[in-house]
Amino acid sequence: MKNTIFVFKDDSPKYKQIYEQFKLFIERGDIAADDSLPSIRQLADSLQVSRNTTLMAYEQLVAEGYIRGEGRKGYFVNELEPLLFQDDLVLPNKKQTKSLTQVLLDFRAGAVDQTNFPLKIWRRISNQVLTLQESFQYGEPFGEVCLREQIATYLLQSRGVKTDPNAIIIGSSTQQMLIYLGQILKDDFTSIIVEDPGYDGAREAFQFHGFTLEPLPVYESGADFSKLEQMTSRLIYVTPSHQSPIGVSMSIQQRQMLINLANKMHGYIIEDDYDSEFRYTQQPFPALASIDSKRVIYLGNFSKSFLPGIRLSYMVLPQLLLDRYKNQFLHFESNTSLLSQLTMATFMEEGEWNRHIKRMRLVYTRKMQCLVSELKKHFKQNISIIGEQSGLYVLVKIHLNRSEEWLIERASIYGVKVYPTSIYFIKKNSDEAIIKLGFSNLTCEEIQLGVKLLKKAWA
């Protein structure tokens, strides 16, 4: 009777998906007896389903005897009679594969932790900003002065970069800024050195202006700087604090060599400091722009450290380029929400930004530890973990003689979304597949469940 009511009340695809997914996991033994299930709240949030739908799916599984509720402790898997483990359920068949394409656990790197977001403070400041007269006008073309001042203070304190707020340009994204920047560089430069593997989005922005790309090979030990001698470009795009995607940091010797080279060749270094805030084992390294301000174009953003969807980025330009940039874009409207700029300026001024970064460093340290230990526990010698000292993801080299495509596809059958790294490579320097796992908006319980499912998927 109870069952009927539930099924009658919620016959939505999401209800069915949760119900069928967990039923299958339990029948296949993917989740063992006494394993805990994600909490109602967690699962509802991560699937963007109502808690009610999630609750009903769980209650259906309780009713059928698959799981049990233990009050505030949550839901746990019941032991099943051996009869239920039928052979054709061990590997999902075609029909089941189709019905299970929705993602249960997403190891997405392009997200941030939601639980620790300073919701009340941000709301309060946003609401204040909406009462200011200046919020009802167009903003400054190069960004609001109050925000540029706050960024200048932050850059000095945290990245060692001394800059005048007037040398800062606010933009919406790294790619948008690179497209605008490329416009003032393309007359003097026709090619650019890029890290390989490296951020594909930057490469696309350079190709927008027809720049030729010269790939600089990067390994787990760092970039192969000896290759620079053979290169002719006087422009280089690098991620010195946390190489994207390998995660290695540039040594001070490499930094100085790069700056000397840029000075000698009258070139520029574009330093993308996209997630310098999150370094777990040491203090963040000072920026290249803290060593030299004439040859380094510094790029920063709030996508990893605050919210990707806020679309708030900035760059610091050397004087010569700054004059050219302001001349070129004097009559261009800002690309960035004035409201977000004013809110962020107050958020920083009140010290909330520094508090947020400190808090998030702790949160992400714990999540990183959890992911790395789960991976080691389940995969042992079958994987190598790359880049666990910093950032919001790790790369995992899989020694299983399987293709990247196979690994992603197999994971998806188990409801787990993992990400490729081949898109970052111009020339692939190894045959082994490397998978990217982001953890920022997953709880430790979700990370545990996710790794457990990956183990099953890739068995």
Add this chain to the structure above:
Amino acid sequence: MKNTIFVFKDDSPKYKQIYEQFKLFIERGDIAADDSLPSIRQLADSLQVSRNTTLMAYEQLVAEGYIRGEGRKGYFVNELEPLLFQDDLVLPNKKQTKSLTQVLLDFRAGAVDQTNFPLKIWRRISNQVLTLQESFQYGEPFGEVCLREQIATYLLQSRGVKTDPNAIIIGSSTQQMLIYLGQILKDDFTSIIVEDPGYDGAREAFQFHGFTLEPLPVYESGADFSKLEQMTSRLIYVTPSHQSPIGVSMSIQQRQMLINLANKMHGYIIEDDYDSEFRYTQQPFPALASIDSKRVIYLGNFSKSFLPGIRLSYMVLPQLLLDRYKNQFLHFESNTSLLSQLTMATFMEEGEWNRHIKRMRLVYTRKMQCLVSELKKHFKQNISIIGEQSGLYVLVKIHLNRSEEWLIERASIYGVKVYPTSIYFIKKNSDEAIIKLGFSNLTCEEIQLGVKLLKKAWA
């Protein structure tokens, strides 16, 4: 005693400015006896001063006898003894000019009405959006589906444009969208026809890609379409609903001629429908894109109709260009705040957007009437008003044999900021100066005071 306390309590530059400005106006007779002053709230808001500072400056003037308070009716100018009208005060001297450079009344077109902004509703939806999991991720590269669906519905209902939400691209500003759009047009097109006078920002975006500009003369009677025959460009950028800046609308004959030409030449019409919502005498005219969807690229934005600082624009692309655009920008991040997109989508879905437009049409109708009648009253035959049927500004042709620069400079001495139109012209077709007066965030009282001051300034 009272005076001393006030001066002691607020010696800020803004206090002094209000106090000295009004003292001068009254002494010079710029504001006559029994004229009303702006309300405390209005003045404080428009100068971005606290109400307390404004109140103290007024009370100082009350104390000195320049003005009187009449309770809830506000403040009024007292009659002054003739002795006070000294000759050297009739025209401000150098020293006074310097001290009065701050703007009291700003006829800025790039602003929207603040008083009628749906603050509570917008806050409620913004705050809801911050609790969604999707707000903590990167958004869709071409804009959120929910917003594109709402825009498609709006375009059909209000602009007669039938479009699939998939053909809509969300961007941050008209200029950013034109730069991205230019990238997929520049291989096939090297020149573009632009209105003269026309939107300078669009011209700069086309020049970003090196397009040659062919100016199409526009007069108060409309564009000179006979000139099109001599032109070779197969691309044209127009503002058919409300020509920017002249304010004239394209007739149906002109619209059809343009579409036939684009079809014959295999070219494209870029239709910038930037403020079609505000037409006072008739219903807004249907968009060009409602007549033809294969040759018209439609651009719209929320800057005039909602908030310029929100940086939310969109374009509708014909299928051929859409495929190219999505191919070119598939790996580019969105330029527009995800939070703003999600908030606007709900705002539209709840019907608040339509209510807001209706309300603002009434508000702006009243303000436009007020500005036009004040101008006619004070300037009579000395001016011609252009474009009072629609939009958030008028152009005023000044028959006083004075240069644009002189008119702006003189107005600024009286604390009034007015705007040039020469920037919109490639070839100026008349010697008479044309001044742009926006009214969107001024009250009727402020408009009255502003026009009165302009009369004095230009006497």
